[in-house]
Amino acid sequence: MNPKLYSLLLFIVLFSCTYKDQFPEKKSERISVDNTSVTQKDSWNYGPFEGLFTFVTQFDAQDSAFDLQVFKAKYDQFYTNKNETICDSTELPAWIEINGLLLELTADAKYAKELEEIARNKTTEDYIQPFVFTRSVDHIYVNLFKPAEINYQHSLGGDVTIRQETTYPESGSVRLHFGMTERQYIELYIRIPEWAEGTSVIVKNVKYFTQPGSYCVIAKKWKQGDVVEIELPIENYPNR
Structure with a gap:
């Protein structure tokens, strides 16, 4: 290969990699x-x-x-x-x-x-x-506790709806209701506030680990009618 052409191609590759690093994909x-x-x-x-x-x-x-x-x-x-x-x-x-x-x-x-x-x-x-919900393919983030709904097409096909019900911060009870056309694998990330030590996250009597200041992760196949039950210790809510 012509040395000048090789150098030009190498420059383009390195520039493209650098450019990609400067502009990371959104998580x-x-x-x-x-x-x-x-x-x-x-x-x-x-x-x-x-x-x-x-x-x-x-x-x-x-x-x-x-x-x-x-x-x-x-x-x-x-x-x-x-x-x-x-x-x-x-x-x-x-x-x-x-x-x-x-x-x-x-x-x-x-x-x-x-x-x-x-x-x-x-x-x-x-x-x-x-920003109540954010999404990356089939990774769903629950960032805020507010009535909201997300509707999207699963990467493997089929409609997905996740509806959040809550009166937070009046109450610490939050419910996430799943609507699906077919059973699908989704990774759900639920933010646990820094003040919320002892938060309970339960799906079908299975209790998931929670750590204040981070996300509780539930990775599973979901189906129509599934519900995530979240109970935050609202008595600890700041300035309450």
Whole structure:
């Protein structure tokens, strides 16, 4: 092979690998809700979140300047110094988008925790709703405890519906109801809040291990009518 051609091909391969590393695949993706992302707006004032939101726009544009590790580090720095009044900010949808993208990219429960804090501000409900469930193929993440429903086509065919019923945080009871056209294998990830030591997750009298600050994993074949029973120790809910 011509040495120059070989060098060019090698450069293309290395560049492609580097580019892929800069833009990692999302570990799970939000449930699409039209016109809720602030990135879909023609104009938006990002206020105190301007610096962090740059990473969101870079990712959306597949800008080579995007760096996930720097994004996470800048987020941690911002989070350490943020004050309680931030959740009253009129630019709060931008903060939701920042946490939502990091949740999609990392599947780290700490970003879902912040989304839960934001959800106390009722004016943000439309922006929060897409992150109640996130999905990667047949891996379903339950990030927030809110009435919601996910409908999708299983990778092996057939319709799947998972419906969440709860009045959280008024009650610690959460129920996930499965609707299926046929029995299918799904990996379910249920976030256990940091304060929720002793949370119970039961399916057909089988109790699953839970660890606060992480996800309880249930990997099994599900069928029509299956129910996940979640009981959170709501008496320990912060500021109750």
